[in-house]
Structure formats: C-alpha cells, structure tokens
Amino acid sequence: MTPTIKKRLVYATFVTPAVLLFALIIMLPFARAIVFSFQDWDGISSDIKWIGWENYTAIFQDTAYLKSFGFTLKYVAVSTLLVNLIGFSLAIVLNMKLKTKNALRTVFFMPHVIGTLIIGFIWQFIISQAFPQIAEWTGLHIFEVNWLSYPGYAFWALIMVSVWYNAGYFMVIYIAALQGISNELLEAAEIDGVNRWQKMWHIVLPLVRNAFTICLFLAITSGFKVFDLNLALTKGGPFGSTESLALHIYQDAFANNNYTLASTKAILFFIVLGSITLIQVFVMKRKEVEA
Amino acid sequence: MRKSLSSFTVLALGAGLLAGCGQGDSKPSSNASETKPATGDKKIVLKLLQGKPEIADKTKQMLADYQAENPNVTIEPEITVDVQTRLKTLFAAGEAPDIFFVKGYTDMGLWRDRLVDLSDEPWMSKVLPTTLPGMTFDDKKYGFPISIExxxxxxxxxxxxxxxxxxxxxxxxxxxxxxxxxxxxxxxxxxxxxxxxxxxxxxxxxxxxxxxxxxxxxxxxxxxxxxxxxxxxxxxxxxxxxxxxxxxxxxxxxxxxxxxxxxxxxxxxxxxxxxxxxxxxxxxxxxxxxxxxxxxxxxxxxxxxxxxxxxSVPNYYGVNKESKNVEEAKKFLNWIHENGQKYLVDSFQFVPAFSDLQATDQLGPLAADMNEYVKNDRIIPFAFFxxxxxxxxxxxxxxxxxxxxxxxxxxxxxxxxxxxxxxxxxx
Known part of the structure; x- marks a missing residue:
C-alpha cells in the first residue's frame, strides 16, 4: 500500500459514516421533497400524480404564503439586529472587571437552556395574566392591552421573547471573541493615547469581526426557521399575521393536506435562505482581519 | 500500526452505527415473521394510536385489563394530541398502527382505502343512528364510535x-x-x-x-x-x-x-x-x-x-386493512363494547355512542343537559366534519x-x- 492510498483510506473511514448519515437524514428527504414539488398528493391517499411546474406557479399566487414570507423577512431583520446589538452590549459590559460578572453571565445565558416550547407557554401566561397586573400597579398603558390580540403587539411580543431567549447565547460567543483580543494591543493603543471610542472602533470591532460573521449567520438562519416559539406563543395569530414560513409550510402539509404544495414552498424557502446566508458569509468573510 | 488500529476502530464503530440504523428498517419484517403464525398462543402485538391525552392513564388501565384476560396479546398504545400528523408519518415510515383514531365524514373518507369494513361486527347493530353517517361509505361502515359529544x-x-x-x-x-x-x-x-x-x-x-x-x-x-x-x-x-x-x-x-x-x-x-x-x-x-x-x-x-x-362522534377507532392481526383487532373492539359500561362510561366518562350503554348521572350536568336534546331528537351534526x-x-x-x-x-x-x-x- 503506498502512503497516499493509505492516507486516503484513513480519510475515507473517518468521513464515510458522517456522509452516509448526512445523506440518509438530510439529502434523501431533501431529494424526496424536490420530487414531491412536481407532484400532487394529499399526504394520505395511495394515488400520487405528476403535475410538472404547476406547484411552482401556484405558490406565487398564494397570498398567505407571500404574507408569511413578508412577516418572516421582517422578523429576521429586526430579531437579527436586536439580538446581536444586545448580545454584543452585554458581552462588552460583562467583559469588564465586575464582581458579579460570572453570576450575571449565567443569568443572561439561562433562558437558552429552557426549551422554546416551554418558553412560549410561559410567556403566553406572563403576557395574558401578569401584564394586566403590572398595568394595575404601574398604570402603564402598554401593559393594559393583551399583546397577543393585536398584530403589531403580537409581532413585538415574539421579538421580545426571542431576543430575551437568544441574547445570552450570542453574548457567550462575543465574550469568547473579546477575550481573544490580546491585551498588548489594547495597552499599546492606550499608551499611544487613543480614547475609548477609537479603541472600540479601530481595534476591538475589526478583531471580533469573525464573531460577527458567525453570529449574524446564526441569527439569520435561526430567525428564518423560527417554528416552535411561534407555535407556542402566537400560533401564527391573530388572523395569521405572525405566521412564520416554517409554521405556514407545516400547516399546509399537515392541516390542509397540501403535502406537495408545501414541499414546493419548502424548496423555495431553502433557495432563498441558502442564497441570503451564502451572500452574507461571503461578504463578511472578505472583511475579516486575520489576527 | 497505531494508525491502522484506529482506522479499524472507526470502521467497526461506523459499521455498528449503520447496523443501528438498519435495525429500525428491518424491525417490521422480523416482527411480521414472529407474529404470522398467530393461530395458537403465539405472542401478538397490536399497535394503537389515539388522541385524548386526558384519558391516557385510564386507557392504559383498560389495556392492562385486556392483556390480563388475553395473555398472548400485547397492545402498545401511543397517545398523542396530534393524531392526524402522527398517522401520516407512521404510514410513511411503514410503521402503521393496527388500530387508530379517525374522525368522521371527510377524514374517514380520506382514510377509508386503508380501513377494514366493520359492518358485520356484533356491536354495529347497537350504535346510535347519529354515529352512522360519519362512517358509512358505499354502505360499508368503517368505524367504532368511541363516544358522542x-x-x-x-x-x-x-x-x-x-x-x-x-x-x-x-x-x-x-x-x-x-x-x-x-x-x-x-x-x-x-x-x-x-x-x-x-x-x-x-x-x-x-x-x-x-x-x-x-x-x-x-x-x-x-x-x-x-x-x-x-x-x-x-x-x-x-x-x-x-x-x-x-x-x-x-x-x-x-x-x-x-x-x-x-x-x-x-x-x-x-x-x-x-x-x-x-x-x-x-x-x-x-x-x-x-x-x-x-x-x-x-x-x-x-x-x-x-x-x-x-x-357527533369526535373519534372512531378504525382498523388498518394491512394489519397482520385484523381479527385480533376486531376482537379487541368487541371486548371494549362488551365492557363499555365499565370503561367508556364509568372510567373515561364518555357519553356512550351505543344504545345498550347507559349514560349515568356521574357524567355531570353538561352531559345531562345534552342528553335531554338527544332523547328528543333535537340534534344537528358537527358540520365541520x-x-x-x-x-x-x-x-x-x-x-x-x-x-x-x-x-x-x-x-x-x-x-x-x-x-x-x-x-x-x-x-
């Protein structure tokens, strides 16, 4: 056996199980979904028809689908912005020399270890039962209304809960990145007489740019795929105004028995999400600084 | 040497992993070969899928009683809120249950290709007339009505x-x-x-x-x-x-x-x-x-x-046509009807869908008020079915x-x- 063949064999033995599993669990269902998107099937009967591109033309006339696409885009934009902003701010504060640093880090990360379904139900209870109490004590008008009854409020309820849930997680990533910056650089800058703002803008931010790439990627993909929190907190309501794409596709497949149409929607969803994240990672990778 | 050892380990682990996956696929066939000669006291496994998680414990109690009387039968229940989704995934995976919840009218119409005709079962003559339209297609009756609501x-x-x-x-x-x-x-x-x-x-x-x-x-x-x-x-x-x-x-x-x-x-x-x-x-x-x-x-x-x-009948039990144990499933449904007073009425507190079962005061004021209208035939169906x-x-x-x-x-x-x-x- 020549060394190169041996090397390749070792390589193959390590990679094959993972590839096989990936193919079985991800690629196969994905391929099946592509096939489904050219068929007509309700998910139950034994009769599956081929209908060509009909599903693809149908989804562009499906106002509910387009509406939930719009909602999801808005949700992704706002939640990505807020969760990174708050996560990064928390990281900066908790990277300072505070006595309660470790306790606070734990507290902010804590929500992330609870399941999203449970979080949804807990917050549903807080919003419908505890908010009126807060309104009674404080007289704040914003807590008087039931947030889940109005589309505008329901959107912000979702944002609020998802930011509360995710900020701690992003904080951890940012803290790790901040701790990776060497003190020598910062000290040298201080000796050169830069102020705080300059230090942040010209040294810290460029050096944690790779963390931003990761965090934005995570926030965008998880935002697009939001499902369980959506289901548990608003169920897509009121009147479908907060129905995320994943929830919409699920309901189309299983409640409306539009299995094949839902597969088509999922394919389009994949293409859109895939291109957005590819572009994001590509653009941001180019600007990263190797330190 | 060390390298080849480690690659051997990986290979073995990988094979084990794949074997683990493969097991899931091969299970039904091995099951089938076990249960096929089900004539004598061979072990029979019936899979039951139903909703109503609020009666999960009482259902399991009923199944335990049945298994005590019929030691060769094991009934594996799965009780979930979302029967419709679960059914589709189980059928797609080739793990379809033998007995499962079906709703009347449209849902029954969609599933009827997969259901056994139960028209000739002994309990069928005892069902309330209001339960019939939801489960009858081309004069064939496909459901065991659990209750009326x-x-x-x-x-x-x-x-x-x-x-x-x-x-x-x-x-x-x-x-x-x-x-x-x-x-x-x-x-x-x-x-x-x-x-x-x-x-x-x-x-x-x-x-x-x-x-x-x-x-x-x-x-x-x-x-x-x-x-x-x-x-x-x-x-x-x-x-x-x-x-x-x-x-x-x-x-x-x-x-x-x-x-x-x-x-x-x-x-x-x-x-x-x-x-x-x-x-x-x-x-x-x-x-x-x-x-x-x-x-x-x-x-x-x-x-x-x-x-x-x-x-209307919120749920019927249907029997899977492809089940290996259709006769056992029918026997089980017949047993539920024979012991209906004990389980359906007294234990589950359901308003009975059979004329030979008695609604008791125990069912509470809502059922009592409802039954007044049922007795006087002042009823309409659940049209959403x-x-x-x-x-x-x-x-x-x-x-x-x-x-x-x-x-x-x-x-x-x-x-x-x-x-x-x-x-x-x-x-």
Whole structure:
C-alpha cells in the first residue's frame, strides 16, 4: 500500500459514516421533497400524480404564503439586529472587571437552556395574566392591552421573547471573541493615547469581526426557521399575521393536506435562505482581519 | 500500526452505527415473521394510536385489563394530541398502527382505502343512528364510535339567577336579552377563546352549516359551486351571535384569550357563559369543583323550534386493512363494547355512542343537559366534519379573527372563507 492510498483510506473511514448519515437524514428527504414539488398528493391517499411546474406557479399566487414570507423577512431583520446589538452590549459590559460578572453571565445565558416550547407557554401566561397586573400597579398603558390580540403587539411580543431567549447565547460567543483580543494591543493603543471610542472602533470591532460573521449567520438562519416559539406563543395569530414560513409550510402539509404544495414552498424557502446566508458569509468573510 | 488500529476502530464503530440504523428498517419484517403464525398462543402485538391525552392513564388501565384476560396479546398504545400528523408519518415510515383514531365524514373518507369494513361486527347493530353517517361509505361502515359529544353555551346557573334570568334562551332575541340582563347586573357574559382555531373557526362557524336542512347535501353543493356561503340563510344569525360574544365579552382582546384562560375565567365566576362542550367539564371542575353549571344549544334564529344541539362522534377507532392481526383487532373492539359500561362510561366518562350503554348521572350536568336534546331528537351534526379538508378550519379562523379584530367586514370575511373553501375543493 503506498502512503497516499493509505492516507486516503484513513480519510475515507473517518468521513464515510458522517456522509452516509448526512445523506440518509438530510439529502434523501431533501431529494424526496424536490420530487414531491412536481407532484400532487394529499399526504394520505395511495394515488400520487405528476403535475410538472404547476406547484411552482401556484405558490406565487398564494397570498398567505407571500404574507408569511413578508412577516418572516421582517422578523429576521429586526430579531437579527436586536439580538446581536444586545448580545454584543452585554458581552462588552460583562467583559469588564465586575464582581458579579460570572453570576450575571449565567443569568443572561439561562433562558437558552429552557426549551422554546416551554418558553412560549410561559410567556403566553406572563403576557395574558401578569401584564394586566403590572398595568394595575404601574398604570402603564402598554401593559393594559393583551399583546397577543393585536398584530403589531403580537409581532413585538415574539421579538421580545426571542431576543430575551437568544441574547445570552450570542453574548457567550462575543465574550469568547473579546477575550481573544490580546491585551498588548489594547495597552499599546492606550499608551499611544487613543480614547475609548477609537479603541472600540479601530481595534476591538475589526478583531471580533469573525464573531460577527458567525453570529449574524446564526441569527439569520435561526430567525428564518423560527417554528416552535411561534407555535407556542402566537400560533401564527391573530388572523395569521405572525405566521412564520416554517409554521405556514407545516400547516399546509399537515392541516390542509397540501403535502406537495408545501414541499414546493419548502424548496423555495431553502433557495432563498441558502442564497441570503451564502451572500452574507461571503461578504463578511472578505472583511475579516486575520489576527 | 497505531494508525491502522484506529482506522479499524472507526470502521467497526461506523459499521455498528449503520447496523443501528438498519435495525429500525428491518424491525417490521422480523416482527411480521414472529407474529404470522398467530393461530395458537403465539405472542401478538397490536399497535394503537389515539388522541385524548386526558384519558391516557385510564386507557392504559383498560389495556392492562385486556392483556390480563388475553395473555398472548400485547397492545402498545401511543397517545398523542396530534393524531392526524402522527398517522401520516407512521404510514410513511411503514410503521402503521393496527388500530387508530379517525374522525368522521371527510377524514374517514380520506382514510377509508386503508380501513377494514366493520359492518358485520356484533356491536354495529347497537350504535346510535347519529354515529352512522360519519362512517358509512358505499354502505360499508368503517368505524367504532368511541363516544358522542355536543357543545353549546355552558352557563353559570348562579350568575344567571343573580341577574334574574329564570330560563335559558331559545331564540337569538332571548339570547340578546339575557346578555343585557347580565350586563345590567354588572356581570360579563363571555370570555371567548378566539385565540384557538377550533372554538371560532370550527365549532362556532360549524353552526350555520349544521343548521341547514341537509348539511351533507349543502356541503356537496358548496363543493360543486352551486351554492355560495354568503347566501346561507343562517349566516346572519352566526354573525349576530359572534358579535354578541365579542360585545358582551372581551372585545377585540378575545383574540388573545386561550382555552385555559377561558376555562379559568368561567370556573372562577368571572364570566357567565362560554361556548364549549361536554369535554370542558373536567377542566372546569379542576379549577373549581363547586361551579353550578348547565348547557344550552346556541340559537341562530328567532324560532325556538329551530334550536338544536350539535352532536357527533369526535373519534372512531378504525382498523388498518394491512394489519397482520385484523381479527385480533376486531376482537379487541368487541371486548371494549362488551365492557363499555365499565370503561367508556364509568372510567373515561364518555357519553356512550351505543344504545345498550347507559349514560349515568356521574357524567355531570353538561352531559345531562345534552342528553335531554338527544332523547328528543333535537340534534344537528358537527358540520365541520363535512368540510372539504380535515384541517381547513385552521384557515377559516383567520378571516374570522380578522373580523373580530375589525380588520375585515362581514362581506370580506365571508369572501375569504369562500375562497379557502373553493381552493380546497380544487386540490
């Protein structure tokens, strides 16, 4: 056996199980979904028809689908912005020399270890039962209304809960990145007489740019795929105004028995999400600084 | 040497992993070979899939009793809230259960290709006539009715008395008067759970369809386009009732009220009425065991003679045609019927769907009020079982919620509902 063949064999033995599993669990269902998107099937009967591109033309006339696409885009934009902003701010504060640093880090990360379904139900209870109490004590008008009854409020309820849930997680990533910056650089800058703002803008931010790439990627993909929190907190309501794409596709497949149409929607969803994240990672990778 | 050792380990681990995966696929076939010669006292495994998690423990008790009498049979239950989704995934995975929950009418129609004809079973002659239309296709009967359920306005008798109401309303005008009296007494009438799709988009919306003289024929006319929903003579009454539940209830904020909140508000005496059915009895009693309550049907017209209560079978047991143990499954269903009084009525507290089983006082005030109407044959079906897709009510609820939220007017909401119906037929 020549060394190169041996090397390749070792390589193959390590990679094959993972590839096989990936193919079985991800690629196969994905391929099946592509096939489904050219068929007509309700998910139950034994009769599956081929209908060509009909599903693809149908989804562009499906106002509910387009509406939930719009909602999801808005949700992704706002939640990505807020969760990174708050996560990064928390990281900066908790990277300072505070006595309660470790306790606070734990507290902010804590929500992330609870399941999203449970979080949804807990917050549903807080919003419908505890908010009126807060309104009674404080007289704040914003807590008087039931947030889940109005589309505008329901959107912000979702944002609020998802930011509360995710900020701690992003904080951890940012803290790790901040701790990776060497003190020598910062000290040298201080000796050169830069102020705080300059230090942040010209040294810290460029050096944690790779963390931003990761965090934005995570926030965008998880935002697009939001499902369980959506289901548990608003169920897509009121009147479908907060129905995320994943929830919409699920309901189309299983409640409306539009299995094949839902597969088509999922394919389009994949293409859109895939291109957005590819572009994001590509653009941001180019600007990263190797330190 | 070390390298080749490690690659060997990886190979072995990988093989083990794959074998682990493979096992799942090969299980049914090995099972089949085990259970095929099921003539003697060979082990027989029946898989049961059903909903109603609230009776999960009692169901398991029943299965344990059956297995004690029939030691060669093992029944593996799976009890889930979402039977329809689970069924589809199990069938797709080739792990279909032998016995499973099916809903009547449209759902039964979709699944009937996969179901055993149960027409000749001994218990079939004992089912109540109201259970038949939902499970009969081409003169074949496919279901074992578990219970009958009905719904209307559940009301708090003490609060009604406090407001000086001595008789339940039987017309839509009387309903309005009741609401006015409650309002005058400072009592809120409703706290309707319009966050849930099923209270508004299923049970309430079902009424104008159920009140038509021939609900099944009407559904067919809607399917072929010869009738339009907006021309339904009962639709005005439906909107009047809907308006009342909002006006004398939580207003627009009904959209944020969940089932739990609704039950809690009623059980603690905060509101006088809720639109629910016999299934709400236990949840209400759990919050407050001392509620003095009853139930009356929801009127949509001013003719008291018209007012009837919606009654249907919420779930049937169906037997999988491809099951290896069809005869054993039939035997099990027969056993449930023979012991129906003990399990279905006394243990599960279901209102029986068989004429030879007796409803007892134990079933509570809601079932008692409902049974008055059943006895006098003043009943209408659950018309939503006739709608063109089993999950269509989750769509119907959206325009209705938008109407409650003052986003759409009556005509626009009806328009949307018509569109969803037509779209579902086209599929």
């Amino acid at each position: 009905g719904y209307g306005f559940i009301y708090n008798k003490d609060l009604f008395a406090k407001a000086g109401i001595d008789k339940v309303p039987t017309t839509i005008t009387e309903l309005e008067q009741v609401n006015e009296k409650l309002k005058a007494a400072g009592i809120v009438s409703y706290s309707e759970a319009y966050k849930e799709w099923w209270t508004l988009g299923q049970h309430l919306l079902s009424l104008p369809f159920a009140y038509t003289p021939d609900p099944a024929g009407y559904a067919k006319q809607l399917n072929d386009g010869s009738a339009k929903i907006k021309d339904n003579p009962m639709i005005d009454g439906f909107f009047k009732v809907l308006d009342m539940t909002v006006k004398y209830g939580s207003g627009v904020e009904s959209l944020g009220v969940s089932y739990d909140t609704e039950i809690a508000n009623f059980a603690t005496g905060k509101v006088a009425m809720i639109q629910q059915g016999v299934w709400a009895l236990q949840p209400i009693l759990k919050v407050n065991p001392d509620v003095n309550m009853g139930m009356f049907p929801i009127p949509l017209t001013d003719n008291a003679e018209d007012t009837r209560i919606p009654i 006739l709608w063109p897709a089993p999950g269509i009510q989750t769509q119907f609820v959206k325009p209705l919620q938008a109407y409650v939220g003052e986003q759409l007017n009556k005509e626009q909401a009806l328009d949307e509902i018509q569109k969803i119906w037509t779209g579902a037929v086209k599929k």
